[in-house]
Amino acid sequence: MPRRSKGADAPIAVSEGAGGVLIAPEGAIDAESIGRVRETLERKLPSRLAGAVTLDFSKVTHLDASGVSVAVFLFRLAKGAGVGFEITGADKDRRLLIDLALRGQEPQEPAKAPGFVREVGAASIAIRDGVVDLVRFIGEIALVCVHLVRYPQHLRVGDTIAAMARHGSDAIAVVGLLGFLIGAIIAFQTFDPMAKYGAKLQVADVVAVSVVRELGPLITAIILAGRSGSAFAAEIGTMKVTQELDALRTFGIDPVRFLVIPRLIATTVVTPMLAIWASILGVAGGYMILGAEGFTLAQYTDEVRQALTVGGFVQGLVKAAVFAILVASIGCLSGLRTGQGPGAVGLSTTRAVVAGIVAIILADSVLGAFFYTLGI
Amino acid sequence: MPAPSAPAPRPTARETAISLRGVSIGYDRPIIEGIDLDILKGEILFIGGGSGCGKTTLLSCLTALRKPLAGSITIDGVDIVDSDDDAIRSVRRRFGVMYQLGALFGGKTLLENVRLPLEEFTDLPDDVMDDVARAKLGLVGLGAHALKQPSEISGGMQKRAAIARALALDPPIIFLDEPSAGLDPVTSADLDAMIEALNRMLGTTFVIISHELASIFAIGQRFAMLDGARRKLVALGAPAELRDHSDDEWVRRFLNRVPTQES
Numbered sequence: 001m002p003r004r005s006k007g008a009d010a011p012i013a014v015s016e017g018a019g020g021v022l023i024a025p026e027g028a029i030d031a032e033s034i035g036r037v038r039e040t041l042e043r044k045l046p047s048r049l050a051g052a053v054t055l056d057f058s059k060v061t062h063l064d065a066s067g068v069s070v071a072v073f074l075f076r077l078a079k080g081a082g083v084g085f086e087i088t089g090a091d092k093d094r095r096l097l098i099d100l101a102l103r104g105q106e107p108q109e110p111a112k113a114p115g116f117v118r119e120v121g122a123a124s125i126a127i128r129d130g131v132v133d134l135v136r137f138i139g140e141i142a143l144v145c146v147h148l149v150r151y152p153q154h155l156r157v158g159d160t161i162a163a164m165a166r167h168g169s170d171a172i173a174v175v176g177l178l179g180f181l182i183g184a185i186i187a188f189q190t191f192d193p194m195a196k197y198g199a200k201l202q203v204a205d206v207v208a209v210s211v212v213r214e215l216g217p218l219i220t221a222i223i224l225a226g227r228s229g230s231a232f233a234a235e236i237g238t239m240k241v242t243q244e245l246d247a248l249r250t251f252g253i254d255p256v257r258f259l260v261i262p263r264l265i266a267t268t269v270v271t272p273m274l275a276i277w278a279s280i281l282g283v284a285g286g287y288m289i290l291g292a293e294g295f296t297l298a299q300y301t302d303e304v305r306q307a308l309t310v311g312g313f314v315q316g317l318v319k320a321a322v323f324a325i326l327v328a329s330i331g332c333l334s335g336l337r338t339g340q341g342p343g344a345v346g347l348s349t350t351r352a353v354v355a356g357i358v359a360i361i362l363a364d365s366v367l368g369a370f371f372y373t374l375g376i
Numbered sequence: 377m378p379a380p381s382a383p384a385p386r387p388t389a390r391e392t393a394i395s396l397r398g399v400s401i402g403y404d405r406p407i408i409e410g411i412d413l414d415i416l417k418g419e420i421l422f423i424g425g426g427s428g429c430g431k432t433t434l435l436s437c438l439t440a441l442r443k444p445l446a447g448s449i450t451i452d453g454v455d456i457v458d459s460d461d462d463a464i465r466s467v468r469r470r471f472g473v474m475y476q477l478g479a480l481f482g483g484k485t486l487l488e489n490v491r492l493p494l495e496e497f498t499d500l501p502d503d504v505m506d507d508v509a510r511a512k513l514g515l516v517g518l519g520a521h522a523l524k525q526p527s528e529i530s531g532g533m534q535k536r537a538a539i540a541r542a543l544a545l546d547p548p549i550i551f552l553d554e555p556s557a558g559l560d561p562v563t564s565a566d567l568d569a570m571i572e573a574l575n576r577m578l579g580t581t582f583v584i585i586s587h588e589l590a591s592i593f594a595i596g597q598r599f600a601m602l603d604g605a606r607r608k609l610v611a612l613g614a615p616a617e618l619r620d621h622s623d624d625e626w627v628r629r630f631l632n633r634v635p636t637q638e639s
Binding site: 031034038063066069071072073093094096101103104108340344 | 483512
């Protein structure tokens with residue numbers, strides 16, 4: 001095992017002549033001695049190499065694969081100084097080892113760091129490419145949807161139902177729990193301020209409106225991005241890395257129809273349902289606080305009924321469906337655009353979640369403004 | 377006048393590096409049973425057999441990643457089947473492993489991959505570690521790719537980088553799982569030459585799982601053949617000897633590359 005050996009200098013003769021520097025180590029150059037050999041060598045070498053470097057192995061009794069690194073060190077040093085490098089005194093086996101080790105060891109120019117302007121430009125191009133890619137992908141999905149309307153038998157119904165189960169019913173517990181807690185938290189945080197105006201019961205309005213119109217769909221979509229968007233990216237990304245997507249294409253099967261559409265339909269169907277579920281439990285969570293303050297269930301439900309409108313309910317459903325389409329599209333697109341290498345799937349998954357959540361919030365803002373303009 | 381190569385730590389011929397006694401390998405049920413095998417110090421041993429005959433499972437047992445269903449495996453006198461974790465960790469420093477798909481760490485350059493064992497187990501200065509890692513990469517023909525990420529190189533190159541990483545600490549035993557698969561013939565021959573040179577000069581023991589007949593005959597000193605159908609080790613000997621004179625028809629067919637329908 002290579003180690004830094006402490007103690008006396010390694011026996012290395014370094015002599016400078018008209019032809020350059022001759023370096024003649026003695027004894028073993030191996031994993032055990034490599035640290036000491038390098039220390040000694042670096043101390044004895046001239047500060048500036050004026051001529052060729054010759055490494056003489058004739059007095060070396062033992063050389064291993066770590067010991068060969070001395071030749072690599074001197075070779076790179078010589079090439080960096082623009083002088084020649086030569087090995088002498090090595091028999092056939094050593095020569096082979098050294099020659100193999102020296103292949104491609106010329107010092108390389110370090111890659112120049114791109115300037116600020118270039119970095120900004122590259123980032124802008126990457127953003128533009130990403131947007132173009134997303135638009136193109138949505139176009140691909142639209143084309144496949146048109147195809148499926150004409151040939152509905154091409155829809156993979158089994159896969160779609162399986163995706164509904166995995167990304168819908170399996171999320172019921174977590175969505176319900178978060179919805180309930182959000183409702184309770186809103187009621188808890190607004191109770192005192194509302195009480196100052198004598199509007200304790202109107203906390204029910206606040207809970208109902210915010211949960212049904214806004215927070216129910218939002219919480220559901222964020223959970224969807226974390227659970228399903230990441231899963232889509234990881235599943236499809238792994239298929240890309242293992243060439244399963246190539247296999248599909250060579251069979252003439254469109255990966256968008258085969259993989260994306262079932263997931264997209266499944267999430268678009270189940271997410272509004274989950275949002276309703278989150279809203280119901282959110283309203284129930286609100287009652288937990290108001291009930292503790294002495295209001296009856298009848299008072300609470302009457303207030304909630306007055307606060308809710310059909311428009312508000314529809315608004316929540318539309319938002320949930322739009323969020324689902326965004327999360328599923330971004331997750332699947334990230335998977336399809338997965339690069340090569342072990343870290344690629346992880347990167348795709350991260351991108352799917354982050355981009356999914358950003359898209360949800362942006363869409364929520366746009367939809368909020370849209371419904372406000374419509375007076376809903 | 378060149379110095380004669382290495383009064384190296386080349387062992388006397390019959391010392392045993394790894395000893396298997398009555399080893400059965402498998403998962404729910406045995407794939408191969410009753411393996412008795414002594415892997416000798418300083419030899420190049422190929423382990424081969426048909427697909428699914430348990431070669432890679434055997435490698436997992438030899439590298440203490442999996443326990444055999446029965447029997448004992450001893451490496452340098454330590455029984456790795458019954459030892460505690462500390463003893464196994466210590467034995468693991470005595471061998472390097474190249475896995476079938478390379479198993480390089482993503483997000484690290486090739487140089488950093490090879491440096492990693494040096495950083496963990498040596499106190500060498502940074503620049504020396506760099507040069508040792510560069511030398512190991514050079515040995516497998518990747519000197520010019522030291523600063524690339526595994527994702528930037530081909531599968532064959534990843535395998536070679538994994539061999540360089542297995543060599544990082546100059547272990548006396550190196551296990552290679554299908555090293556030549558996916559490599560072009562010239563690179564494969566270079567790899568064989570490198571293995572043979574390391575073996576000859578340093579006495580490194582190589583245990584190689586491979587189907588590659590060209591490599592087996594070029595550098596294999598012994599060949600151990602597993603047969604999944606009969607669930608046993610069916611042959612052990614010099615590859616050419618087994619090819620030409622084995623009593624076992626399946627062994628001859630395998631080493632002569634004879635299709636089933638001609639048997």
